Amino acid sequence: MVQPAVNAYAKEGEPGNLYAQSAVLMDADSGRILFSKNGQTERANASTTKIMTCILALEYGSLDDVVTASEKASSQPKVHLGVTSGETFYLRDLLYSLMLESHNDAAVIIAESVGKSVEGFADMMNAKAKEIGCRNTYFITPNGLDAADDQGIHHTTAEDLARIMKYCIMDSPKKEMFLEITRTPNYQFTDCSGKRTYSCNNHNAFLQMMEGALSGKTGFTADAGYCYVGALKKDDRTFIVALLACGWPNNKTYKWADTKVLMNYGLENYTYRNIWQEADVGEITVHHGIDRKHPFNTTTKIKLTVAEEDKDWQMLLKDEEQVQMVWEAEKDVEAPVAKGQKCGRIEYLLDGDLLRSYDIVTVDAVKMKDTKWYIGTIFGRYFLQNP
Structure with a gap:
């Protein structure tokens, strides 16, 4: 059995053994990084990318928009919904497909609808990332599949991924809808013609693992390994955990172990204190x-x-x-x-x-x-x- 990697940079009392090669614990209220292991190292991040795809679709699209599957969308690899070119859907339904089942074809349909093209949507993703303070992130695809172009590979860092999740659940004007979608256990819908029915189940097992679990997104590709970003709220404290390169097959459960370790570390060690100090400035x-x-x-x-x-x-x-x-x-x-x-x-x-x-x-x-x-x-x- 693979043992957790020792974090040589961990301070006394911090989690020293984690499976993830990059890991971050963030205070979602302030955005302060409470714990970091290689938090600024750039890595492929797989389907955790889809939290950005979802929030942009919510902000710039309409849930009742009718969107059409293209040849490009229908050719996406598994995990996919299995759409055919020309098939139409409501944007609302594809967001559940995107976030619960992590369907790659749904991501492309959404991107082509909201951004007019995958490339145009990637520009929107990168602009939003920069706007919210991400400095080491570069998106190429809306689904997080491993990709590269003349500017580099599709990547982020654990710190930047946590910042994106903070935006999705704390700062975006569409945060409530984002949380509603990502917390839904299962969802059924049809295409616009009503001829085909689809079922989606939420694969974010963390929602049932800890009291107060709010949201999250899993991911896996050959380059990225298992990835996860999730949030938890308890006693008015909201924590975000972001993990990159958290094992490869057959290490699918490592991300849950690391997430619980970091969430418990936050809950056990951090409490709110009043910061303001009176100053006689004369x-x-x-x-x-x-x-x-x-x-x-x-x-x-x-x-x-x-x-x-x-x-x-x-x-x-x-x-x-x-x-x-x-x-x-x-x-x-x-x-x-x-x-x-x-x-x-x-x-x-x-x-x-x-x-x-x-x-x-x-x-x-x-x-x-x-x-x-x-x-x-x-x-x-x-x-x-x-x-």
Whole structure:
């Protein structure tokens, strides 16, 4: 029996033995990577690709669209629905075919409908990947079959795959429909003519393995090996696991073992803690500004504050993890000063990485002492008060 590969980069207390060559655990709320084993290594990712195909179809297509199978779609290898060229379907039905049974022909029909061509749809996939922060992903096919062109092979990374799943379940305007489709145990439909009936069963066994399992997608090709991306929500915590190259035949169950190990690691070690810290950012000295109480002072002081305070900000952290707050602000400035003028920045850091930053701004405005002010003030004080 093949033993899990030791992760030489695992920190104390982290999962050290995993089958997957690349593995990631992500906090789906913040997008923070909580655990990574070769998480940025580019690898083929098989049918986990279809989560991107599904979310783009939901965002840019209509569930009631009638779509037609092409020769290209009908020639796709197994696993396939077995469509014939010219056969028509509702887009809604093919999304269940895509996500429950992982049908390769359904993916091509969807791509040609939404993107006008497989190549056009691949451009949409790559644009969306870049938009949501994926930097090491390149899609060629809508179904994840091993492919290559002059720009490289069809691939992603475990970290990027987790980012795509985060988008699908947390950020997309179509996230609810995505979850509804991917959580459906089984589904039946016909082609538009009603002559052929199809049945789909959900092959995401993880949905029955752990309480709170939300969604997921399996994958396998000769180049990719077994792959998986899945999500779980429990006690307001949502975790995503992405696995690439998690064994080859006959290692089909390795992905489930790794997924449970990483999900349990998240559940056992990470809880929400309040992050916001009160900061007394003090005052700033304003030179040559108008001080109504002391008009002939050359300087005046105004208070500073932190803009857009988020006192309810919480984050998943281990017990030993501490968020550091640092801030820096200007000590003085020349008038005029506007209310809300930026004079510094406050940062929240975890292990040296920036989590968030906020502007430090002025509470009040200060006008500048100009010639008109001097003339008016001197005239009023020495002439009007001493007739």
